[in-house]
Amino acid sequence: MDTAKGCSIVEGATMFSKRSLIPQTQTFYDDERPRNRAYILSALGFLLVLALTIKLAFVLNAREGDISGELLNTNAYVANCRTGANQLIQSATSGSDALWNKLADFTDTIGPRLSGSVGLENGIDWVEARMKQDGLENVHREPVQIPAWRRGNEWAILTTPLRNKTLSILGLGLSVGTGGAAISGDVFVVSSFDELESNCSRANGKVVVFNAEWISYGTTVAYRSRGAAAAAKCGGIAALVRSVTPYSLYTPHTGMMSYRDGVKKIPTASVTVEDALMMSRMQSRGTPMSVQLYMEANGDSIPEVTSYNVMGEITGSQYPNEVIVMGGHIDSWDVGEGAMDDGGGLFVSWEAVRLMKVLNLRPKRTVRVVAFVNEEDGARGGQAYRDAHVNETTIIAIESDIGITSPKGLNVTGTDETMNILSKIGQLLTSIDTDTILPGDGGTDVDYLSKDGANIAGLNVDYSKYFYWHHTNADTMDKLDPKDLGKSAATMAVYSYCIADLDKALPRNPKDISML
Ligand SMILES: [Zn+2]
Incomplete structure (x- = not known):
């Protein structure tokens, strides 16, 4: 700080001394030249000022015209x-x-x-x-x-490893249920559709968890919409989808999903961001996981009202x-x-x-x-x-x-x-x-x-x-x-x-x- 301040003071002093020399030089120059040269310079100066004045008046006038035109234009509509x-x-x-x-x-x-x-x-x-x-x-x-879709009762428990941990879930809109009884399966976590496709055989018979990071609603909602169909194509028995949100206080987010023609309808629910991240960490450590899932949702036969x-x-x-x-x-x-x-x-x-x-x-x-x-x-x-x-x-x-x-x-x-x-x-x-x-x-x-x-x-x-x-x-x-x-x-x-x-x-x- 101190060094920079010192430099600016020196620069200012230099500039001041340069400026102060200019009037002295001009005065000396004019005194030494013939008088007609001074007249010519005065005339040129006058013409220059006149031209600038005319130009300025023209610019101001044009601007005034634009502004009043704009106002008239706006007034016509409002x-x-x-x-x-x-x-x-x-x-x-x-x-x-x-x-x-x-x-x-x-x-x-x-x-x-x-x-x-x-x-x-x-x-x-x-x-x-x-x-x-x-x-x-x-x-x-x-x-x-x-359509009159109903979720009914629903729950999910992480039964392996050691403890039974209840997962907070919300069945996704239009999902099917688990057929009147709980289903159980080992867990396979992926972070994207590409990762699932590359490891399709590993999803067979599993509960597939989509742990897709939030990018934007328009982008990330694809996992909620299409996750179940993608998992079913690889033989998954259910899909759990990380909630589509940039922020979480352990709150699952529901929303509509859709099945694909010719692909088995498997039950699907959202899980919290926190639980999706936890299951991802466990998989990274090589910890085997199993989930029990129960859903009464009526997605296989939705009445119309x-x-x-x-x-x-x-x-x-x-x-x-x-x-x-x-x-x-x-x-x-x-x-x-x-x-x-x-x-x-x-x-x-x-x-x-x-x-x-x-x-x-x-x-x-x-x-x-x-x-x-x-x-x-x-x-x-x-x-x-x-x-x-x-x-x-x-x-x-x-x-x-x-x-x-x-x-x-x-x-x-x-x-x-x-x-x-x-x-x-x-x-x-x-x-x-x-x-x-x-x-x-x-x-x-x-x-x-x-x-x-x-x-x-x-x-x-x-x-x-x-x-x-x-x-x-x-x-x-x-x-x-x-x-x-x-x-x-x-x-x-x-x-x-x-x-x-x-x-x-x-x-x-x-x-x-x-x-x-
Ligand atoms: Zn809305």
């Missing part, structure tokens, strides 16, 4: 809705505690809402009744055939058949309370429409909130909604299904003009920092509507912790911040209201729907 947008932001943010309490009442009273369960049907009744109480218009339900999408709206004043769809899914897994996944997403969409009604803001087009059913283990609700509404024009469908933490704006699959217009509307949301429009996916339920040309969007949030409690017993109300709920509701409200009230409809038919 003039109709600016006042309403400000009211929506004010009401949504000041009402965030009430919204949190409403969702807490729902999740605490109704609990988990697995497809085909009494809990789900209670939840649908609750939402339909409250939408009517809220004064939403055209509140109704539409039938959807859904009738359930419902529920929806309500504010009907458009000029173009009621042109619809802005917003929503989340009402079903959840059978663990936790489905507070974040996806109670939060559904309730912020619902709040957006409710506030338009309360504030007497009726846009030109219809804004509808949809509580989609069966997103988790079938996505039948999204398909059924699309099939039932082919005679309408869905302008944009916006889903919130990756949590509601620190919303930033929307991820959008739309035309270039759509992106541009949404960015202009976003300028109304700078006060709550949710003005970011990025290319991206919508959500499982709304993606079906892209087939008919709808723009698709998803609420863009900070989901860095979302997968800590995703599909676990820990998906409960305490994970949601009231302020985040309020900001998310405001964001959904402003974008949907302003889109619905545009003079000219948002252009449809996005070219690139490959990411959906």
Whole structure:
């Protein structure tokens, strides 16, 4: 520190002395030259200053033109809705505690809402009744055939080596059971599909444990989805899959899996990160391991039952058949309370429409909130909604299904003009920092509507912790911040209201729907 400081002082002194010499030299030079040389220099200087002044004026003028053009351009899209947008932001943010309490009442009273369960049907009744109480218009339900998978009782014990250690498991959605009795097998741990393939014969007759490290949800979830089929191909009798999460407090995470045609259906469950790592260590030490597994899951014969999408709206004043769809899914897994996944997403969409009604803001087009059913283990609700509404024009469908933490704006699959217009509307949301429009996916339920040309969007949030409690017993109300709920509701409200009230409809038919 001291050495560097000393150097800078010396440099400064040198520079100062150099600068001080320049005026002295110039004064001396001018005095020694003929006077006409001074006039020429003065004239050149004048011309230079004049040219710079003209150039500067031109630049400033052009810039002013750009700025006013930009403002005019933005005003063209938000003039109709600016006042309403400000009211929506004010009401949504000041009402965030009430919204949190409403969702807490729902999740605490109704609990988990697995497809085909009494809990789900209670939840649908609750939402339909409250939408009517809220004064939403055209509140109704539409039938959807859904699978009624059940996990029943389930347990797993590591019986070898010395101690009997209970493993905390959650059967994976749509898995088969163990046929009415426990099955036993030696354990074979792999960290990847490649490792399994290279050692396929070693998996024969074994309980295969996939200890795949978290990379991202989109990448690592492949082991949950396809692990059972891969293990069965090598003769495995069951598959235990390390929970798909970046962080664990000994919490197993469930989620949907799928079998492959022509491959034996074997039972499959998630284990905790901690137990997967322990079994991996034991295998590395050469310790033999055996597991007993019991699952009553009904994946070999899943009944179909009738359930419902529920929806309500504010009907458009000029173009009621042109619809802005917003929503989340009402079903959840059978663990936790489905507070974040996806109670939060559904309730912020619902709040957006409710506030338009309360504030007497009726846009030109219809804004509808949809509580989609069966997103988790079938996505039948999204398909059924699309099939039932082919005679309408869905302008944009916006889903919130990756949590509601620190919303930033929307991820959008739309035309270039759509992106541009949404960015202009976003300028109304700078006060709550949710003005970011990025290319991206919508959500499982709304993606079906892209087939008919709808723009698709998803609420863009900070989901860095979302997968800590995703599909676990820990998906409960305490994970949601009231302020985040309020900001998310405001964001959904402003974008949907302003889109619905545009003079000219948002252009449809996005070219690139490959990411959906
Ligand atoms: Zn979800």
